[in-house]
Amino acid sequence: xxxxxxxxxxxxxxxxxxxxxxxxxxxxxxxxxxxxxxxxxxxxxxxxxxxxxxxxxxxxxxxxxxxxxxxxxxxxxxxxxxxxxxxxxxxxxxxxxxxxxxxxxxxxxxxxxxxxxxxxxxxxxxxxxxxxxxxxxxxxxxxxxxxxxxxxxxxxxxxxxxxxxxxxxxxxxxxxxxxxxxxxxxxxxxxxxxxxxxxxxxxxxxxxxxxxxxxxxxxxxxxxxxxxxxxxxxxxxxxxxxxxxxxxxxxxxxxxxxxxxxxxxxxxxxxxxxxxxxxxxxxxxxxxxx
Amino acid sequence: xxxxxxxxxxxxxxxxxxxxxxxxxxxxxxxxxxxxxxxxxxxxxxxxxxxxxxxxxxxxxxxxxxxxxxxxxxxxxxxxxxxxxxxxxxxxxxxxxxxxxxxxxxxxxxxxxxxxxxxxxxxxxxxxxxxxxxxxxxxxxxxxxxxxxxxxxxxxxxxxxxxxxxxxxxxxxxxxxxxxxxxxxxxxxxxxxxxxxxxxxxxxxxxxxxxxxxxxxxxxxxxxxxxxxxxxxxxxxxxxxxxxxxxxxxxxxxxxxxxxxxxxxxxxxxxxx
Numbered sequence: 001x002x003x004x005x006x007x008x009x010x011x012x013x014x015x016x017x018x019x020x021x022x023x024x025x026x027x028x029x030x031x032x033x034x035x036x037x038x039x040x041x042x043x044x045x046x047x048x049x050x051x052x053x054x055x056x057x058x059x060x061x062x063x064x065x066x067x068x069x070x071x072x073x074x075x076x077x078x079x080x081x082x083x084x085x086x087x088x089x090x091x092x093x094x095x096x097x098x099x100x101x102x103x104x105x106x107x108x109x110x111x112x113x114x115x116x117x118x119x120x121x122x123x124x125x126x127x128x129x130x131x132x133x134x135x136x137x138x139x140x141x142x143x144x145x146x147x148x149x150x151x152x153x154x155x156x157x158x159x160x161x162x163x164x165x166x167x168x169x170x171x172x173x174x175x176x177x178x179x180x181x182x183x184x185x186x187x188x189x190x191x192x193x194x195x196x197x198x199x200x201x202x203x204x205x206x207x208x209x210x211x212x213x214x215x216x217x218x219x220x221x222x223x224x225x226x227x228x229x230x231x232x233x234x235x236x237x238x239x240x241x242x243x244x245x246x247x248x249x250x251x252x253x254x255x256x257x258x259x260x261x262x263x264x265x266x267x268x269x270x271x272x273x274x275x276x277x278x279x280x281x282x283x284x285x286x287x288x289x290x
Numbered sequence: 291x292x293x294x295x296x297x298x299x300x301x302x303x304x305x306x307x308x309x310x311x312x313x314x315x316x317x318x319x320x321x322x323x324x325x326x327x328x329x330x331x332x333x334x335x336x337x338x339x340x341x342x343x344x345x346x347x348x349x350x351x352x353x354x355x356x357x358x359x360x361x362x363x364x365x366x367x368x369x370x371x372x373x374x375x376x377x378x379x380x381x382x383x384x385x386x387x388x389x390x391x392x393x394x395x396x397x398x399x400x401x402x403x404x405x406x407x408x409x410x411x412x413x414x415x416x417x418x419x420x421x422x423x424x425x426x427x428x429x430x431x432x433x434x435x436x437x438x439x440x441x442x443x444x445x446x447x448x449x450x451x452x453x454x455x456x457x458x459x460x461x462x463x464x465x466x467x468x469x470x471x472x473x474x475x476x477x478x479x480x481x482x483x484x485x486x487x488x489x490x491x492x493x494x495x496x497x498x499x500x501x502x503x504x505x506x507x508x509x510x511x512x513x514x515x516x517x518x519x520x521x522x523x524x525x526x527x528x529x530x531x532x533x534x535x536x537x538x539x540x541x542x543x544x545x546x547x548x549x550x551x552x553x554x555x556x557x558x559x560x561x562x563x
Contacts, residue, residue: 008382008386009383009385009386011382012382013378013379013382013383015374016375016376016378016398016438016442020438023413023431023438024401024404024435026416027412027435028404028408030412031408031411031412092303092304095300097301097304098301099304103304103308105546106308107307107311109312109541109545112496112542113315113496113542114495114497115498116513116516117537118314120318120531120534121314121315121317121318121534124317124318124531129330129332130330130331132334135333165310169311222403225405228406228407228498228499229513232502232517247406247407250407251407251499254411254414255503260412264412267407267411270407278403
């Protein structure tokens with residue numbers, strides 16, 4: 001009877017655990033195996049062990065280095081835009097202004113629209129011949145060349161705008177929740193001591209908000225480096241390889257070029273990078289998990 | 291004087307934000323009811339006779355109601371499975387102390403961090419081997435990789451809020467642990483289960499990559515089907531817009547009615563014990 005009680009927690013957890021091992025741990029392990037072979041979907045029955053060759057090859061390939069660079073630039077610009085816009089609007093929403101309830105209610109909508117759909121919505125608006133965005137830009141004197149999504153100078157930023165549109169609501173809501181839970185005393189004390197609004201914000205509000213800021217950055221960063229859907233719909237990685245992010249690079253290597261072994265090696269490097277970023281931010285922000 | 295200008299700036303930012311959020315969505319709805327030739331006009335024409343032809347040609351005479359049903363079956367099954375397995379596991383994690391607990395929980399939650407493409411490619415080969423590609427099961431299994439951890443974590447948060455005393459009373463009265471879960475915990479956490487289920491549904495409903503790789507024809511959900519308009523010579527923008535308009539309705543409803551649970555659902559807040 002005693003033994004049976006000890007088994008209880010495992011009985012409750014087992015179904016979920018077994019499922020996750022099957023759908024997540026096993027595929028990851030399979031990736032590890034594939035990364036050491038020349039597995040190609042065009043000849044799935046002829047698999048040779050090649051050791052670490054795929055990994056050596058990865059870093060000699062300009063396309064991979066390019067996809068790393070694109071992903072980092074994308075993530076860097078998108079995150080800084082989301083964060084600065086998000087913080088500004090969140091601070092604004094703590095003040096008593098008309099219409100702020102409506103904003104709070106509606107900022108969630110882009111997050112719950114399927115990214116594929118958002119991609120189409122924006123692709124139509126970006127169309128050079130009949131889209132509203134080139135029309136507005138042209139009429140205020142800004143040239144859009146052959147199109148915002150085909151010019152290599154504008155395409156990445158055009159994609160970033162879509163990503164910012166989708167996810168800034170998330171940043172706003174988390175920061176707003178953080179701002180509302182701040183202790184009132186330090187701010188009141190500073191006001192009595194004659195600090196200006198700006199001083200209070202930079203010296204008291206921001207430091208107090210630090211844990212939330214790190215959480216938001218971590219969550220967004222982990223998400224933004226995985227970006228795939230809107231790239232697939234809006235540009236397909238083009239023009240050239242201008243917008244080919246890592247996820248899309250792996251997709252192309254595996255599902256289009258059928259080189260599974262190579263795709264698996266890149267995948268493992270990708271997982272390593274994502275985990276590395278997480279650990280780094282957790283360490284810097286001193287956030288405790290679980 | 292200066293104060294009032296500042297006040298107006300705030301108000302203008304609010305208005306601008308609302309416009310930026312809503313305009314693309316409303317624009318898409320308008321596109322869906324435009325006659326096809328109006329969709330390609332520049333400058334865009336604001337007044338036209340609305341037509342529902344795009345809805346008719348996709349959902350009624352076209353195959354899109356079938357794809358919609360596929361989406362519904364996949365998202366529905368994913369959320370039911372995630373809810374059952376997830377709340378059982380959450381109960382195990384919250385109510386018991388056992389060795390390896392923290393490690394196990396950390397591993398489960400870390401699954402949410404793994405980029406989907408990394409899992410999707412090897413899973414594709416596994417599914418080809420057991421011949422379940424292009425079935426609902428294939429997509430559901432793919433979605434479980436990140437929706438099940440979400441459900442476990444979400445339910446753990448809710449269950450922590452339920453006082454132990456309620457179950458202890460039932461356990462003393464001779465109820466088994468499982469019985470306590472079914473008779474006491476589930477009825478009082480009805481709302482949390484509902485909220486979690488809705489979000490699991492939304493995540494599955496919106497997912498694209500797994501569905502793209504694992505389906506071909508029979509099990510294809512809308513996000514995959516809608517990308518295929520590109521194959522045709524002229525882009526069917528009004529049809530794309532009609533499909534998109536129908537497809538975002540659940541998400542918009544969730545956004546409007548489940549706002550309170552929203553922050554929890556999309557963050558790891560509550561994980562920092």
